[in-house]
Amino acid sequence: MTKHYDLIVIGSGTAAMVASHRMASAGRKVAVTDYRPFGGTCALRGCDPKKMLVTGAQVIDDVRRMTRRGVVAEDAHIAWPDLIAFKRTFTGPVPKKQERRYADRGIDAYHAQARFVGPNAVGLDGGERLEADHILLATGARPAPLGFPGEELLITNEEFLELEELPERIVLVGGGYIAAEFSHIAARAGARVTILQRGGRLLAHFDPDLVGWLMEKFSEVGIDVRTRTTVEGVEKTDRGFLVRARADADGGQPMTVEADLVVHAAGRIPDLDSLDLQGAGVERDGRGHLRLNEFLQSVSNPAVYAAGDAAQMGPPLTPVSSHDAKVVVRNILDGNRHRPDYRGVPSVAFTIPPIVGVGLSEQEAREKGLKFRMQSQLVPHWYTARRLAETVYGFKVLVDEETDLVIGAHLVGPHVDDVINLFGLAIRHGLTAENLKTTMFAYPTGASDIGYML
Missing domain, CATH: 3.50.50.60 (FAD/NAD(P)-binding domain)
Incomplete structure (x- = not known):
C-alpha cells in the first residue's frame, strides 16, 4: 500500500x-x-554534545590560568566517564x-x-x-573518504563523543573544526594529542593571522601539530595503531606516529x-x-x-x-519566490579560547577590490583578557571606506563566540561602524570592547 x-x-x-x-x-x-x-x-x-565536553575542558583551563592568582585546586582534572555521562x-x-x-x-x-x-x-x-x-x-x-590503506581503522567524530574511556595517545587526521576542537578537549583531559594536517595550517576557514595567534594555545597544552603532512596509511599493531605519513616540510621524509586511537577529522x-x-x-x-x-x-x-x-x-x-x-x-x-540569504552568518571553532569570523576575510575583500580600513591587533593587555589571565586575545575588523559598513570581523579570545553575533547583526542588517561605536554596551563585557576594535 x-x-x-x-x-x-x-x-x-x-x-x-x-x-x-x-x-x-x-x-x-x-x-x-x-x-x-x-x-x-x-x-x-x-555541536551540542561537543560543546558539553568543551565546557569540561574550559573549566580545567580556567583553573590552570587562575592557579596562583587566587584559585587553589590541586587535583582539578576531567573524569572522562563522568563527563560523557x-x-x-x-x-x-x-x-x-x-x-x-x-x-x-x-x-x-x-x-x-x-x-x-x-x-x-x-x-x-x-x-x-x-x-x-x-x-x-x-x-x-x-x-569524507580518505583514500589510504587502513582508513577503516579510524573512528569518526560520532564515536569519539561516545568513548567510555579516553586513550592516552590520540592522533587526529585533518586540520579543520573537528581536529582543532577535539584536540583541545582531549589534551585538557590528559591525552597526548598529535594532529596530522595535509594543508599548510589549521582552520583554513579562519583568518590566518588569528589562527597564528591561537597556535600558542595548542603548544601550551602540548598538542603536537604537524602541518604539510600527508597520511599514507594506518596499521593495527599489538600496542595500538601505527600511522604512516610523509612530511612535505622535511623534503617528503616518511614518518610514523604511534597511537591508541586515530580519529577522522579530515572533512565531511x-x-x-x-x-x-x-x-x-x-x-x-x-x-x-x-x-x-x-x-x-x-x-x-x-x-x-x-x-x-x-x-x-x-x-x-x-x-x-x-x-x-x-x-x-x-x-x-x-511558489519559488524565496532565495536563501547567507549574509552575516558567524562561524565558530570552539577551541580554548574560541576563534570566530563573519563576513569577508581580508583576502576576499582585497580580491574584490574593495576600499576598506582595517583594525587588527593582539590585545592580551585588555581587561577582557587580563581578568581571565588569558594570553591570547585579538581581532581583525574590516570597514568599507565609502559606506562605513562593517564587512568582516575576525576575533580570537575569551567570549568572542558571543561577541561575533553583534558583528553578524551589523553585517546582515547594514549597521555602520559608527552605529556600533555609539552603542552603549554593558561594561565590563566582551561586547564593550567592540568600540575599540573599529
Whole structure:
C-alpha cells in the first residue's frame, strides 16, 4: 500500500525538524524518515554534545590560568566517564522527544532508510512505499573518504563523543573544526594529542593571522601539530595503531606516529549515496553535490528540494540548516519566490579560547577590490583578557571606506563566540561602524570592547 503526503522529509536533524513542523502547521500532510535515531547530527553527534565536553575542558583551563592568582585546586582534572555521562543526560532523551513532537503535530515518523523509487516516491527498508508532491533531502553530512590503506581503522567524530574511556595517545587526521576542537578537549583531559594536517595550517576557514595567534594555545597544552603532512596509511599493531605519513616540510621524509586511537577529522561530504538519487532523476555535479537552483530545488527534478549540509549552498552550520528549511517551505507553499540569504552568518571553532569570523576575510575583500580600513591587533593587555589571565586575545575588523559598513570581523579570545553575533547583526542588517561605536554596551563585557576594535 502506498501512502501519499504533501511533503516527505528524509533526515531528522535541524532542517528536517524545522521544515516538517512548518509544513504541518500550514495544514499539510507530512512524513519524516530517518534510519538513525531522530535528532540529527547537531543534537546527537555534533555541536551540542561537543560543546558539553568543551565546557569540561574550559573549566580545567580556567583553573590552570587562575592557579596562583587566587584559585587553589590541586587535583582539578576531567573524569572522562563522568563527563560523557553528563553529555548523555542531554543526548539520551533527544530521539524520544523528537518522536513525541512529530506525533503531537500529526507528522508520520518512520525509522527506516529511504531510497528513491520514482520522481515523487521513496521506498523504505520495511517495504513501505511513500509518495509526495515534494521531497526534502535533509540528510546531513558524513565523513569524507580518505583514500589510504587502513582508513577503516579510524573512528569518526560520532564515536569519539561516545568513548567510555579516553586513550592516552590520540592522533587526529585533518586540520579543520573537528581536529582543532577535539584536540583541545582531549589534551585538557590528559591525552597526548598529535594532529596530522595535509594543508599548510589549521582552520583554513579562519583568518590566518588569528589562527597564528591561537597556535600558542595548542603548544601550551602540548598538542603536537604537524602541518604539510600527508597520511599514507594506518596499521593495527599489538600496542595500538601505527600511522604512516610523509612530511612535505622535511623534503617528503616518511614518518610514523604511534597511537591508541586515530580519529577522522579530515572533512565531511553530503550524505547522499544511499538514496539512489538516479531513481528520481536527481542530478549531482562533478564534486558529488546536488545540482540545485537558487531556490534550493533540484534542477533535474522539481519535486525535490534540499537543505543544510545536503544542499551545500551555504556554510555547513546549524543556523544555515534552519534557514534553508524555512526557505524551502516558503517556496513549496508560495511558489519559488524565496532565495536563501547567507549574509552575516558567524562561524565558530570552539577551541580554548574560541576563534570566530563573519563576513569577508581580508583576502576576499582585497580580491574584490574593495576600499576598506582595517583594525587588527593582539590585545592580551585588555581587561577582557587580563581578568581571565588569558594570553591570547585579538581581532581583525574590516570597514568599507565609502559606506562605513562593517564587512568582516575576525576575533580570537575569551567570549568572542558571543561577541561575533553583534558583528553578524551589523553585517546582515547594514549597521555602520559608527552605529556600533555609539552603542552603549554593558561594561565590563566582551561586547564593550567592540568600540575599540573599529
